[in-house]
Amino acid sequence: MTIFSFIAYIVLGVTACISYYHISNYLLDFFTKKVFKKNYNDSAIRAFIFIAPAFIVLLVFILYPVFETVRLSFFDKFGREFVGLDNYIWAINDPQFRRGIINNLGWLLIVPTLSTFFGLIIANLADRIWWGAIAKSIIFMPMAISFVGAGVIWKFVYDYRGPGDEQIGFLNAVVVFFGFEPQAWITIPVWNNLFLMVIMIWIQTGLAMVIFSAALRGVPKEMLEAARIDGASELKIFTSIIVPYLEQTILVIWTIITILVLKIFDIILAMTNGQWQTEVMANLMFDWMFRGGGDSGRGSVFAIVIMIGVVPIMAWNIYKHKQEQKI
Amino acid sequence: MNKIFNTETRIPYIILFFIVLFSIYPFFYMISTSFMTVGEATNQYLFPKKIIIENYFEVWKSNNFQEYTINSLIIAFITVAGILFTSIPAAYSFARIDFPFKNFIFYFLLISLMIPEIIMLLPHLLIIRGEIIPLPFGPSWMNSLQGLTVPFMGNIFVIFLLRQYFKKIPKELWEAARMDGASHFYFLYKVIIPLSLPIIVTVSLFSFILAWNAFAWPLLILTEDKWFPVTVSIYGFIREVGPNFNLLMAACVISILPILVLYFFTQRLFLESISNFGLKG
Numbered sequence: 001m002t003i004f005s006f007i008a009y010i011v012l013g014v015t016a017c018i019s020y021y022h023i024s025n026y027l028l029d030f031f032t033k034k035v036f037k038k039n040y041n042d043s044a045i046r047a048f049i050f051i052a053p054a055f056i057v058l059l060v061f062i063l064y065p066v067f068e069t070v071r072l073s074f075f076d077k078f079g080r081e082f083v084g085l086d087n088y089i090w091a092i093n094d095p096q097f098r099r100g101i102i103n104n105l106g107w108l109l110i111v112p113t114l115s116t117f118f119g120l121i122i123a124n125l126a127d128r129i130w131w132g133a134i135a136k137s138i139i140f141m142p143m144a145i146s147f148v149g150a151g152v153i154w155k156f157v158y159d160y161r162g163p164g165d166e167q168i169g170f171l172n173a174v175v176v177f178f179g180f181e182p183q184a185w186i187t188i189p190v191w192n193n194l195f196l197m198v199i200m201i202w203i204q205t206g207l208a209m210v211i212f213s214a215a216l217r218g219v220p221k222e223m224l225e226a227a228r229i230d231g232a233s234e235l236k237i238f239t240s241i242i243v244p245y246l247e248q249t250i251l252v253i254w255t256i257i258t259i260l261v262l263k264i265f266d267i268i269l270a271m272t273n274g275q276w277q278t279e280v281m282a283n284l285m286f287d288w289m290f291r292g293g294g295d296s297g298r299g300s301v302f303a304i305v306i307m308i309g310v311v312p313i314m315a316w317n318i319y320k321h322k323q324e325q326k327i
Numbered sequence: 328m329n330k331i332f333n334t335e336t337r338i339p340y341i342i343l344f345f346i347v348l349f350s351i352y353p354f355f356y357m358i359s360t361s362f363m364t365v366g367e368a369t370n371q372y373l374f375p376k377k378i379i380i381e382n383y384f385e386v387w388k389s390n391n392f393q394e395y396t397i398n399s400l401i402i403a404f405i406t407v408a409g410i411l412f413t414s415i416p417a418a419y420s421f422a423r424i425d426f427p428f429k430n431f432i433f434y435f436l437l438i439s440l441m442i443p444e445i446i447m448l449l450p451h452l453l454i455i456r457g458e459i460i461p462l463p464f465g466p467s468w469m470n471s472l473q474g475l476t477v478p479f480m481g482n483i484f485v486i487f488l489l490r491q492y493f494k495k496i497p498k499e500l501w502e503a504a505r506m507d508g509a510s511h512f513y514f515l516y517k518v519i520i521p522l523s524l525p526i527i528v529t530v531s532l533f534s535f536i537l538a539w540n541a542f543a544w545p546l547l548i549l550t551e552d553k554w555f556p557v558t559v560s561i562y563g564f565i566r567e568v569g570p571n572f573n574l575l576m577a578a579c580v581i582s583i584l585p586i587l588v589l590y591f592f593t594q595r596l597f598l599e600s601i602s603n604f605g606l607k608g
Contacts, residue, residue, distance in 0.1 A: 006401065009472075013405075017412045025512040044426035046511050050416035051432075057413060057481030060460070062439050065450030068459075072449065118346065125343045135343060137591075139350045144590045145583045146540035148558050152565060152579055153353040156360075156572060170356065202350065255441075263443035266542050270562060282445050289449050290547060296449055303446035314441050321434070 024049045069307070073300035087297045091305075100279040100302070103193055104309070107264060107280065111200050112257040116250060118201070119208020123216055124238060126209070136213065140206035147203070151270025154199045158271075160184035189277040196278060199267050204260065208253045215249040216242070251320075255313050262309050281306050357583075361576040382577040389574075391552065392560065396581060399539055399556040402475050406538035407531050409480030414530070418489030419515050423501065433490075440483040448547060451478055455548055474548050475556075479538065485530045492526040493519060532593050536586055557582040 028046060076083050091097045122139060126132035142150065157170045160182060172182040186192045219242060227237050243250075265282035272278045281302050289299030361382055363375040386392050420426070421433050453459050455468040455478070468474030496519060504514045520527070542558045549555055564578055 010405075013408070021416065021512060025510060029510060044424075047420040047424040047426040047429075050420040050424070050511075054413035054417035054481045054486060055432075057477070058436065058439070058483065060454065061451060061478045061481065062442065062444075062447065064454075064459075065447035066439075066442060068450035068453065069446055121339075122343060122346060125339050129340060129343075135347045138347050141354065141587070141590070142350065144536060144586045146542060146558050148542050148562055149540075149579055149583055150353075152561060152575065153357050155565070156356070156576075157353060170352070202353075206350075259441055259443060263445040265445055270565070282443075285446070286448070286543070290452075299449060303449070306443055306446050310441050310443065314438055317441070318438065 020053070021049070066307070069300050069303045072296050073304050075297050077295045077297055079296045083297065087301045090298060091301045096279055096284060097302075099277055100281050100284050101305070103277075103279060104262070104281050106193055107197060107200075107261050108258060108309070110194070111197050111204065111261045112254050114197075114201050115204040115208050115257050116253050118205045119210075119253065120212050120243075120246070120250070122205065122209045123212035124242065127213055127216060136209060139209055142203045143206045145203075147266030148270050150199055150203060151267050154202075155271060158185040158195060160187075186272055186278075187276045192272065192276055193278055196267060196271055199271075200261065200264060204257050208257065211249060211253055212246065215246050219245050255317065258313060259310060262306055281309075357576045357579055360573055361580045363573045365571055365573055367573075379573075382573050383581065386574050386577045386581065391555075392557075392578060392581070395552075395555045395557050395560040398554050399558070399582075400585070402472070402541075402545075402554070402556055403535050403538040405472065405476045406479050407534045409476060410482050410485055410534045411527065411531065413481055414485045414489055415520065415527070416515065418486045419493055419511070419519060421486065422490045422493035424511060436483045437487065440487070445543060448543060451544070452547060454478075469548050470551055470554060472554060475541075475545060475554060476538075478544070479541070482534060482537075485534060488530055488533075489523070489526060492523055496522055528593060532589055535589065539586055 025046075028049070072079050073087055074082060074084060122135070126135050126139075129135075158172075160172055171185060176182055185195050223241055224237060227241060232240070263282050264280055265286060268278060268280055268283045269286070273283070285299050285302035285306070287299075288295050288302065359374055362378045362380070363382075364379060367375055421429065450459075454462075455474045457467045462468055462473075468477070500518055501514060504518060509517070539556075540558060541556065542562070545554075545556050545559050546562070549559065552560075561578055561582055564575060
């Protein structure tokens, strides 16, 4: 594609967008003012014109896919014949599926917990020192890079060469320095999952920290002062005042990170591609749907399982919202 | 001042210092390695003896990397433009106009924000192939710019952030504008958008990062390399490059650079907006 056709596309697109709003606005004005002789400025039609573009995209690319996934999970390989629960029964008996479930549960327990924990601690410490702002920027930095990029960098942290060779991976270099045997970290079953989780924690701690450090400003200063005058230790203040005060925020962050973890895929793909017992749901889904598998039915079962994982979080959020409305 | 030198309070800061080191180490490693020779990279030197910028030129010229970077930029820009086009009016309607089922629709959208998008890959693929609905601009969007960008042009999180901001703008402005006979459209265009530039910059940056970092979707719909973005090419590069870590790391730096530059320029705005989201819940 030449740069000219690209510019032509842009001009065309922008014109189309602007004219959509302009023309619809003009028509609406024309009809309400000239035809009905009334000024319906707050009219619902106008709102729907504004919402329509977003709503159409969301309808086609979010709502429809959810239903389609549910449907496909009850159909065969090509999505043509109804097979009932066959795909689900197959999944339950599949060792990789079980391994994926266990791994995903591990991810769900460990990553949000540790990210939230570190985020809270760092936010609490960083706001008190002169280099806190710098520290926060640095800790937030991993958030900006792609999971694949992170995977590439960390691949070299965990890299392993044969026992006689020079170890180029950072972790092995450290291990050798202290006189231990180098290990092929990402190939040791069970533990390798933890090493992969470290990457995700590395990325998400920044997010948690940023949100916490804003929330911390809301903690009443008088309360902290009073506690200090009464001789409470910093640790005591942290556990008895700050943590209860931030309960709401902690739950929000927990939700965000849990949802991110449920769809964890890029890191696994870049690091191990699910070998050495590091399979997770999203990667299995990708395999069964698009690579080798080519089975939309079985692949959709994995998607459904991921979706089911979100349901409790959704339910809790709706519940919380309803409670807030009551007050 | 006394407190800092007090041993009881010093330990947490030492821990913090190590966490910072831990956070920055991979970046440091990446940048440092990208300036090394192959030999230095293989031997895990901490710093290169002599900074070799040629690595960057080599990567930039080889493997169509140049084109991929430009592809990524184009994809990201178009996605951002699309998101702004759909989200600003939608957010405005949710914030300012009363219409039937408003809250119902909004909370419905908010809930769907929680569905991990990765499970939608297959249905998206079916749509892009034109098997579900007839598509404008061609029978299939595989290997095309439309296919890469259009599915991401509706973003609920962006609508939500914008709505929160628009709600804070005083109602009196609208009353005054209406007296002068302005419609919602002109009010949005002349008053709301100029007043909301900070948040618009933030959501643009946010969408830009999302689009730039997209991986699974491009990997799926691109069977030829014409529109390859940087993320996909890096993934291919891992397997291709063999022992030349210095080149791989240079490629990584190039792929991360636009994001880091953007991030550093808009850091404060970005952090503040994200934090506000967290507080609102």
